[in-house]
Amino acid sequence: MEGNRIRLLRLAAVLLALQAACTLEIDSAYVERVGGMGKLAPYTPVHPLAGAGVALALLVLLVPRCAVACLALLVGAAALLASTPFNTAGFHLLQVLLLSGATALAVAASLRGGRMERVVARLGLVALVLLAGEGVFSMVDRSHAVGYTLAARLWYTRHWTPPGNAAGYRDVEHPEDGRKKLFVLGDSFVAGGGIRDVHARFSDRLQVLLGDRYQVHNLGYNGADTSYELQLLNEYPARPDVLVLSYYVNDIVNAASELGHGRPSYLPYMNVPWPVALVVSRSYLLDFAYWLLPQPDLRGESRFLRDCFTWPDVVARHREEIQRIVDWARERACPMIAVVFPGLTQLEASDPWVAPALEVFAQNGVSAVDVRKLVRDLAPEERVVNANDSHPSELVHARVAEALKAEVDALGR
Numbered sequence: 001m002e003g004n005r006i007r008l009l010r011l012a013a014v015l016l017a018l019q020a021a022c023t024l025e026i027d028s029a030y031v032e033r034v035g036g037m038g039k040l041a042p043y044t045p046v047h048p049l050a051g052a053g054v055a056l057a058l059l060v061l062l063v064p065r066c067a068v069a070c071l072a073l074l075v076g077a078a079a080l081l082a083s084t085p086f087n088t089a090g091f092h093l094l095q096v097l098l099l100s101g102a103t104a105l106a107v108a109a110s111l112r113g114g115r116m117e118r119v120v121a122r123l124g125l126v127a128l129v130l131l132a133g134e135g136v137f138s139m140v141d142r143s144h145a146v147g148y149t150l151a152a153r154l155w156y157t158r159h160w161t162p163p164g165n166a167a168g169y170r171d172v173e174h175p176e177d178g179r180k181k182l183f184v185l186g187d188s189f190v191a192g193g194g195i196r197d198v199h200a201r202f203s204d205r206l207q208v209l210l211g212d213r214y215q216v217h218n219l220g221y222n223g224a225d226t227s228y229e230l231q232l233l234n235e236y237p238a239r240p241d242v243l244v245l246s247y248y249v250n251d252i253v254n255a256a257s258e259l260g261h262g263r264p265s266y267l268p269y270m271n272v273p274w275p276v277a278l279v280v281s282r283s284y285l286l287d288f289a290y291w292l293l294p295q296p297d298l299r300g301e302s303r304f305l306r307d308c309f310t311w312p313d314v315v316a317r318h319r320e321e322i323q324r325i326v327d328w329a330r331e332r333a334c335p336m337i338a339v340v341f342p343g344l345t346q347l348e349a350s351d352p353w354v355a356p357a358l359e360v361f362a363q364n365g366v367s368a369v370d371v372r373k374l375v376r377d378l379a380p381e382e383r384v385v386n387a388n389d390s391h392p393s394e395l396v397h398a399r400v401a402e403a404l405k406a407e408v409d410a411l412g413r
Contacts, residue, residue, distance in 0.1 A: 005109045006064040012105035013060035016072050019098035020053030023083035025091040046086060049079040066117050069106045073127075076102065084282035089138050089154050092284070096135040103127050130285070137284040143194040143389045145298060148268055150287045159196040167236060170198060171218040174238070179215040181238060182206075182408070185229050185325075186246030189341055189392060190220025194385030200394045202339075205401035210408060214242070225254040226321040230328060242411065243329050244404060247322070248341045249305065249353040255317040256308045264300035271296055291388055305343075309353050322360045330364070337407045338368040339400060344383040344390055347372050367407050374399040 023046050056072035080095050087095070107124035110117040137151075141159070144152035165173045170191050174181075184190050184203040192201040199205075207216040217240070219232055229245070257263045269277035269290070280286040308314050329336040338361045342350030350372065361368040375383045375396055385391045392400070 008105045008109040009064035009066070009069050010061050012069055012102040012109070013057040013064075013072065015098045015102040015105070016060070016076050017054050017057035019076050019095050019102065020050045020057065020079060022091050022095045022098065023050045023053070023079045023087070025083075025087050027086060027088040027091075046079065046083045049075060049082050053079050066106065066110050066120060069102075069109070070120055073099070073103055073106060073124075077127075081279060081282040084150070084284075089157065089284075093135055093138045096131055096138065100128060100131045100135070103131065133285040134283060137288050140284070140288065142288070143385055143391070144291065145389055146266060146268070148266075149291050149388075150281075150284045151291070154284075161198065169218055170220065174215055174217055177215065179212065180241035181217060182210070182214040182242040182244065183217045183219055183233070183236075183240035184244045184246060185219045185233055186339075187220065187224040187229070187248060187251070188222040189248050190218060190246045191222055192220065193222065193391035194389045195391070195394060195397065200397055202397040202400040202404065205398060206404050206408075209401060209405040214408070220246075226251045226318065226325065227254060230321075230325050233325070233328065239332065240334055242408065243334050243336045244339060245325055245336065246339045246341065247357050249343060249350060249357075251321075252308045252314060252318045252353075252356075253305060255321060256304070256311065256314045259311075259313050259317060261304075261308070261311060261314065264304050266301075267296075305353070306349070309356070315356050319356050319360050322357055323364075326360065326364045326366060335411050336366050337404065337411075338366055339371065339404065340368050341371045341392065344371075344375065344392060344396070345380040347376065367410070369400065369403045369407060371396070371400060374403060 053072065053075050056068065056075055060068050060072055076099050080092070080099060083095070084092055103124050107121045107128070110121040110124070138154075140151060141155035141157075142149075142151035143155045143159075146152070147156065161170055165171050184206070190201070190203060192198055195201055201218070201220075203216055203218040203220070207214070210216065217236075217238070219229075219236060221228070221232055224232060226247070233243075253263055269281050272280065272290075280290050308318075326336065338357070340354050340357055340361075342354050354370070354372070358368055358370065360366075371392075378395065381387070383393055383396055385393055
């Protein structure tokens with residue numbers, strides 16, 4: 001019996017040593033992300049924990065005792081959490097499997113021991129349940145209104161194709177083929193936030209509906225506002241024959257910031273104690289559960305957006321930003337169509353938010369697709385990607401494409 005217990009603990013030690021080695025794997029995409037590695041590295045001592053894990057695993061091999069194994073398991077769990085931001089999800093899952101195997105072996109070795117070892121075995125069973133949940137959720141992706149959740153990071157890794165063309169957009173290359181060019185300019189609503197298949201975006205659907213008459217270019221850039229969209233338009237290495245401007249109500253917030261109205265900053269996990277935040281933000285299971293609840297970051301952003309439309313100086317500045325894009329198209333004799341997105345889960349509240357943009361477009365004779373009219377018959381949950389992500393759903397993209405097709409057809413009459 002004693003020999004079997006020793007063999008189980010030594011096998012657990014081998015798994016722990018492998019798990020410690022896995023903590024050193026680095027997700028290159030995360031390292032290259034601005035604000036990623038450098039921001040979190042000081043708080044995640046991966047290398048010391050990995051070294052401690054290997055040392056304790058060797059100690060278990062030499063001194064196969066349950067107490068030593070428990071200490072090694074605790075260090076392994078700490079190393080798992082510390083390395084989460086730096087590992088790919090696949091290596092995180094591999095760590096979970098190795099740590100689960102080591103825990104199961106340690107539990108098996110403790111079952112027939114003394115009272116303290118039996119307590120340790122029960123705690124190990126609880127740990128196995130948590131590790132099982134961690135493993136499952138390390139495979140669950142979910143787009144999110146903010147990009148720093150673990151599920152959102154996994155979503156972008158799996159579904160957000162790297163820049164698909166030389167201009168850096170989530171789009172194909174557009175060789176010169178004699179067709180008229182139709183640009184769809186905007187932010188993540190155009191780029192396809194939350195949309196796994198780019199062919200489901202309204203720009204791609206519009207290309208199918210228009211056939212060979214136009215070459216549709218997607219100029220969607222995450223986080224772009226109206227003034228930055230004009231910069232993108234000027235820098236793009238081609239000129240449109242038709243310009244579609246996708247407008248979303250949060251385009252106004254940059255004007256507010258420029259005029260001295262402080263925009264609330266995102267402070268993730270600041271509503272829980274720091275040690276708890278450190279664990280939650282590095283566990284796929286706990287992070288997913290945390291974001292199922294309403295968080296102050298998003299509530300503050302909503303309040304700020306609402307206030308922006310009550311400040312006359314901000315509204316006036318924002319109208320000027322929209323007018324500059326209209327003037328850009330007019331100066332180049334380029335027909336323009338606007339798509340005006342409200343807050344998709346707050347249609348009634350959005351009425352005063354969309355009014356300034358719709359007024360500018362009407363005053364300049366620019367046709368506008370008012371998305372409120374296209375989605376009013378849909379339930380709020382049908383309009384958006386998911387409960388955590390207020391980007392338009394595939395159904396909304398389809399309706400916008402149909403409405404745009406009618407507007408483009410009207411240009412030819």
